[in-house]
Amino acid sequence: MQSQDRLRVALLVAVAIALHGFERTIPTPIPWLRFGFANIITLTAVVFYGLRVALMITLIRVFVVSLFVGTFLGPGFILSLGGGLASTIAMGGVFYLLGGLFSPLGLSLIGAFAHNLAQLFLAYLLFVRKIDAILYLSPVILVFGVLAGTVNGLASGMLIISLREEGLRVGRKAMGKEHGAQGTGR
């Protein structure tokens, strides 16, 4: 990784942390539901830097935010970590295996689905142990996940396009070399 990339990744981490922290203050109809704005950054990182960097960003974000907010190793932390890892791996995996088949929107929807699934599974396994309670909650969570995934996917698409345009001037070598810009579109 070149130093310019390192700088960019550090910036992505910072923005991811800020978004994650910020969205905690937004009220939602059911308090469990969150938008997952930080996934905009995760997805952008997947597209530009690959799965490994995206995983790194996710891990740093989850740990730092939980340490700041005071939920470290609590239930919220475990759900956050599980969901974050699942969605990052799903988005990265699909992006690698299927290349340009899905745009950021599709990747984001897949990530949101993996996120929800992992959290429901973890919630069942660790905390609730009641399959009908999970079943009752799941459509609400999944529908909300689709909405959040759509918003995040479009936002990520916009970010990727503007970074790509920026990249033409600044960091084309860094971005385009491995698996960069060509995979993002259509």
Place this chain on the structure above:
Amino acid sequence: MSLLKKTIKETSHLNWILLVFLLFFYLTGFIFVGRLMPAGETVIVEVNGKTVYKLALSEDRIVDVKGPIGVTKVEVKDGRVRVLYSPCPEKICMKQGWIRRGVIICVPNRVVVSIKGGKVRGVDAITG
């Protein structure tokens, strides 16, 4: 705004098909689960997966539920139920307010309050 337009233009049909499919699939699930869980008459309070209270929704009362981190107060009133007080840090279960159907889950204190069909007969409550 032109950036958004550009993004939408670069998004292939496959993505929109995925979006519509997921929405359709989940909304079907929504209706299905809604049918599966009609408004019930019995409040079931569980801690760590064990039922500790079965209460009639028609009878107003407040019960103390002992969980791993403290006592959660569950209130039944006017055919609704809520978590009146919880020792958990985020108080998400309290913020959920009154429910007539479905569940309230307090993850930190491992308390699950759910409403089920079928009457509680004979006794006012079962403690375990």
